[in-house]
Amino acid sequence: MDINTKEGKIKLAIYLGIGLGVALVGRKLYLRISGRNKILRKLGDKSILTKDNKGNLSGKNTEIEFDPKFPAEQIKKALKGAGTNRTLFKETIEPLSLSNRQKVQNYFDLYLGEGETLFEWIDDEWGLNSQEKEELKNLFK
DSSP: OOTTSHHHHHHHHHHHHHHHHHHHHHHHHHHHHHHHHHHHHHHTOGGGOOSSOOTTTTTTOOOOOOOOHHHHHHHHHHHSSSSOOHHHHHHHHTTSOHHHHHHHHHHIIIIISTTSOHHHHHHTOTTSOHHHHHHHHHTTO
């Protein structure tokens, strides 16, 4: 292949493009596999633990850090607009532990409340009677 000709330059560009594409796909696969293995080590999957890769001390550390962002966004979605989507609200909150519920409440108050707390949002819901409002608030206590 003579790179001094037009055809040679085109072939070279094609080969370089293919090579870069293969390298990027390979990197993406490597990151996906290594990320998966890192999560499995954190969860204590002993099948991937080796002497070189000590993981989390034989699976004793199985606690994962809770991210309150998604549940808080779901609660805002349930409270926003006309009426309250009680089903979405309860399905989002009920599976969570009390400490995770409080993390969701704090996240909502800091980032999604638009200057109001979660309890103020619940109080402003005109579709709920006072008993239903207290029931929703008690989910966080």
